[in-house]
Amino acid sequence: MTPPTTEELDKLRLMLTLLNENSQPNINALTEAVRNVPLAHLSIKTFGYDLARSLIAALPVRNDTVARHVGLPWRASLQEDLESDWAAHWCGQLQTPIVFHRKLWELAYVLQAIHEHGHLREGARGLGFGCGVEPLPSYLAAHGVSITMTDLEPAEAQAAGWSATNQHAANIAMAFHPHLVSRERFDEKVELRYVDMNAIPPSLADYDFCWSICALEHLGSIELGLAFVENTLATLKPGGLSVHTTEFNINAQGPTIDNWPTVLFQQRHMEALASRLREQGHDVAPLDFSLGDRPLDRFIDLPPYHHDLSPELADWIGAPQHLKVSVDGFASTCFGIIVRKGTGEAEPA
Numbered sequence: 135m136t137p138p139t140t141e142e143l144d145k146l147r148l149m150l151t152l153l154n155e156n157s158q159p160n161i162n163a164l165t166e167a168v169r170n171v172p173l174a175h176l177s178i179k180t181f182g183y184d185l186a187r188s189l190i191a192a193l194p195v196r197n198d199t200v201a202r203h204v205g206l207p208w209r210a211s212l213q214e215d216l217e218s219d220w221a222a223h224w225c226g227q228l229q230t231p232i233v234f235h236r237k238l239w240e241l242a243y244v245l246q247a248i249h250e251h252g253h254l255r256e257g258a259r260g261l262g263f264g265c266g267v268e269p270l271p272s273y274l275a276a277h278g279v280s281i282t283m284t285d286l287e288p289a290e291a292q293a294a295g296w297s298a299t300n301q302h303a304a305n306i307a308m309a310f311h312p313h314l315v316s317r318e319r320f321d322e323k324v325e326l327r328y329v330d331m332n333a334i335p336p337s338l339a340d341y342d343f344c345w346s347i348c349a350l351e352h353l354g355s356i357e358l359g360l361a362f363v364e365n366t367l368a369t370l371k372p373g374g375l376s377v378h379t380t381e382f383n384i385n386a387q388g389p390t391i392d393n394w395p396t397v398l399f400q401q402r403h404m405e406a407l408a409s410r411l412r413e414q415g416h417d418v419a420p421l422d423f424s425l426g427d428r429p430l431d432r433f434i435d436l437p438p439y440h441h442d443l444s445p446e447l448a449d450w451i452g453a454p455q456h457l458k459v460s461v462d463g464f465a466s467t468c469f470g471i472i473v474r475k476g477t478g479e480a481e482p483a
Contacts, residue, residue, distance in 0.1 A: 186455030199223035264349030275323035276315035284329035343375035382469035415476035
């Protein structure tokens with residue numbers, strides 16, 4: 135099929151504009167068919183955010199939470215998690231209010247996994263992949279954990295667009311969160327290395343745990359992302375913890391995005407990864423593919439997202455509140471992975 139010419143594309147653009155050359159409504163049939171779609175997206179977004187805020191307001195005030203074992207499985211971000219005592223505890227520890235946002239769920243999920251496996255302690259060593267400016271290195275350092283945080287080389291991050299969205303740590307100072315740790319403690323406990331996650335250097339070894347938050351879906355393909363999880367186990371001591379979150383296509387059937395800057399994993403990819411890891415002798419947490427049955431579990435946020443809105447419109451709508459979003463037309467959420475490296479010892483008969 136012959137691709138459209140520039141003239142044909144210009145005509146299509148004119149057909150889709152809201153106004154004609156005289157600033158009158160464009161009454162072209164194609165425009166009339168699609169002109170209210172952005173407003174429908176905006177309405178869905180505002181109703182979802184308002185619902186989330188009302189649900190947050192109804193949550194009990196928790197002033198006495200404690201870290202406890204809950205037995206996290208591999209799972210998607212759920213409304214019930216962010217309503218739980220364990221998530222409230224980690225939000226309190228990070229000094230951030232509870233909001234129904236999947237990124238906050240990721241932080242709580244990783245900290246809960248680190249706690250459950252006994253690594254939130256003085257003298258432990260942790261390795262973070264693709265950390266950017268996330269607060270975990272600061273929080274963990276405050277608790278005596280020695281952290282190697284990694285990120286892309288600055289030139290690569292700029293080319294990929296991470297620097298423009300303030301998600302990349304060009305220097306270690308950008309990852310310092312003064313409300314969580316003193317600068318002296320941070321400088322003592324945290325180091326920054328630039329690392330290609332597709333080629334983890336062998337010098338990164340003997341850690342008690344490693345983690346990544348929504349990074350492995352940006353490695354170029356589904357195959358590379360899954361390989362990364364397996365490769366992280368080489369950085370750990372026997373019995374060490376590997377915990378990650380990633381983008382997850384909630385539709386178990388049908389197509390998904392692959393070979394792209396952001397790929398979307400599906401249930402079958404997680405099941406195959408878990409099976410391989412078990413065959414290699416590693417301890418894999420149970421898999422739970424439930425998507426939740428509460429209102430925000432069923433709310434799928436649509437573009438434009440907050441960073442693409444005008445400042446006035448973004449302020450009017452308020453901060454994002456969502457657990458599931460549309461990624462290039464696919465309903466996606468965050469999914470957590472927990473693996474304990476095998477000890478190499480035979481299981482008792």
